[in-house]
Amino acid sequence: MKDAAQPDVIVIGAGVVGLSAAIAAQARGLSVTVLDREGPAAGASAGNAGAFAFTDILPLASPGILKKAPKWLLDPLGPLSVPPAYAAQIAPWMFRFWRACSPKRVAHSTAAQTAMMDLSKAELEPFLAATGTLPMLRKEGNLQVYESDAELKASQPGWDARSKHGIEFRHMGAAEMAGIQPGLAPRFTHGTFTPGWYSIADPKLYTLALAEHFRSRGGAIERAEVTALATIDDGVEVRTTNGNTRRAAQIVLAAGAFSHRIAKSLGESIPLETERGYNTTLPADAFDLRTQVTFGGHGFVVTRLSTGIRVGGAVELGGLTLPPNYRRSEAMLKKAQTFLPGLKPTGGVQWMGFRPSLPDSLPAIGRARTTARVVYAFGHGHLGLTQSAGTARLVADLLTNQSPTIDIAPFSPQRF
Template sequence: MAPTSPPDVVVVGAGIVGIAAACHLVEDGRRVLLIDREEPARGASFGNAGGFAFSDVMPLASPGIMRKAPKWLLDPLGPLAIPPSYLPRIAPWLLRFWRASWPDRVRASMVAQAAMMRLAREAMAALVGRAGAGAMVHSDGALELYESEAELRAALPGWEARAKEGIVFEHLRGDAIGALQPGLAPIFPVATFVPGWQTVEDPHRFALALLDYAQRLGATVRRARVHAVTPREGGAAIVLEGGETVEANHAVIAAGAWSRPLAAGTGDRIPLETERGYNTTLPPGAFDLRRQLTFPGHGFVVTPIGGGVRVGGAVELGGLTRPPDFRRSATMLAKAQRFLPGLRAEGGVQWMGFRPSLPDSLPAIGPSRASPRIIHAFGHGHLGLTQSAATGRIVAALVAGRRPPLDIAPFSPQRF
């Protein structure tokens, strides 16, 4: 429903990042209109793994991933896949990704990500409290499982880097692993437990709970396709498909994987790519899953969701238009059954969603080149849920002309 008065801020995108931005903006007293091509939280906010991954400060582009990538790419259904016909289009992004894996750039990205995560933890806890959504958040920690001591040794530099940022974890062996998650196949001699990891009961319902909070404070939602966002004197014009224009004092581009052409219209050529993520959600009773489990050698996770189990992850770099390849979901589910022998696979629902990914694993947050009244807030990759409240707080500060709560230079949309 459209607002009765012109909005102060139009947020393009009603996923978790746009919703969190709306929450902070309406708390500042702004009249906010959210516009999305779909119903709210129906994109990546619908089917993600539901984790607050505050300990995930290592960029995806890292020496460890670069060592694994050639082997993974040989398997079209493995943890990383690129359809051959898509290679020419994605080649420039892959070059940037390779450059982002150089040690000095990895360190810079990690420092920036760690600062964002500190803000994200505090901002999310505060927003959850104000929205009355605390019962939807579980603090059970997460287990990262390794099939050999050698696999753990290869991961140790990443854990040592996390330790320098104050992230708490513990390497476990033997019975200590089974005590945290009974029913594992006896092929994991070592694991790492991250006690500070949190999950939400269901990421879609969680996003809608935050949206309900924003709407109680006056935010409104409209379903429409946005064709362009352009500067106007003293504000911004949001041009909808069909020609209608909505004017506002500010606009926020938080359209996830669909943000690239909107940003280009503001003069910012941002190398946004689409990671197509797959999962299968199993009904209650599928397995007695105590906490999120990560299988780094296979690129997927198993998460408790809505009383059931969600098996998902992996990366397919294939754009927005290719049809889903649900063999990828089936492959991960088959592996999960091997790793969790008691897992019941009946009644599973498959899903594919689009993660907005930038080569250095950092989102684009900040004013556009065309106007400080048009603000970018997208490109969070796997971390949209985790960093949504922090992004919302930054966006609200930029709209108000306040100093952001952290140095946003590393997240500049113009860094590319």
């Protein structure tokens, strides 16, 4: 006989991916409890740029990034850095990343990423409508800016790939850019506007709204730090730091950058690393921002949220334990002042968060190697919010033994 307190599903992780999966499972008639070490929206789901970047079909692991990486790595405050204290530990992951940059693997990853983006875009608005969050959706586009004709031409292979997939964009000069986003510094001579780029009013408020919707439908969210999973006769046992255990018929592991630690308890070694992202959120009147602006050559974006203007991005491969280096936030803000001369830089709040990243830029979505009762859903890198609704659909399909809408073999947690 089933324990009345034992849910059908325990979701580990109350970020946007975990909560979206919990809601999707709940909609299939399953009883669901969510466990999280800090509570809803405590990690990257709170501090991201708020974009649904469905046009970002190209993996971070690519020949283009290899060309830029040596120059970027020489600047400790640049778009890509590895703290010296973490260099030895990150080396195996970097080797896998380098291998994923081969043309054949990039083509494979791009095809998988494209399918995931199409699914996520198709699922998004129905999911927002069902959760009462549709009014938070914005469709203001994205403006990628360049400092020369040569920089624009260097980006062309990526735009060619998007064009083949039917993604709408248009290249433009400074005058047309000014019509879309006034106030750019004259150093930016070219740009590409992508109108199909969506965003959310505020990622933290959105994730908290999902938590409230989940609770209103009878779901429970509990604060607990999960350390291990163990299979039992009729399900899976969840062990926590305080010595308590919980049981459920099925588990969804969506604990972001901490997921691989928990997966180890099932005998799996998944090369998940942490892209530490930094930002500064300024007051809402800091700049008259009309669209999200991407400064790709410098590795950061400026986004208008309902709660302020967020300046952030870049990648620091520094793991989970090193202290934050907020000089990175300061460096991006200083550049933003130069790039947007009217920007008011005062009154900001700094943030650092962990983006869970796998070497080939694809998430891990699928069943654990040792038990079909555990479903993994982590490793989305920069695209957790973007792919949250699509991931939720795939997870719900797996939990209810339905055929996934897309081929999930490229996302296999065991592909490494």
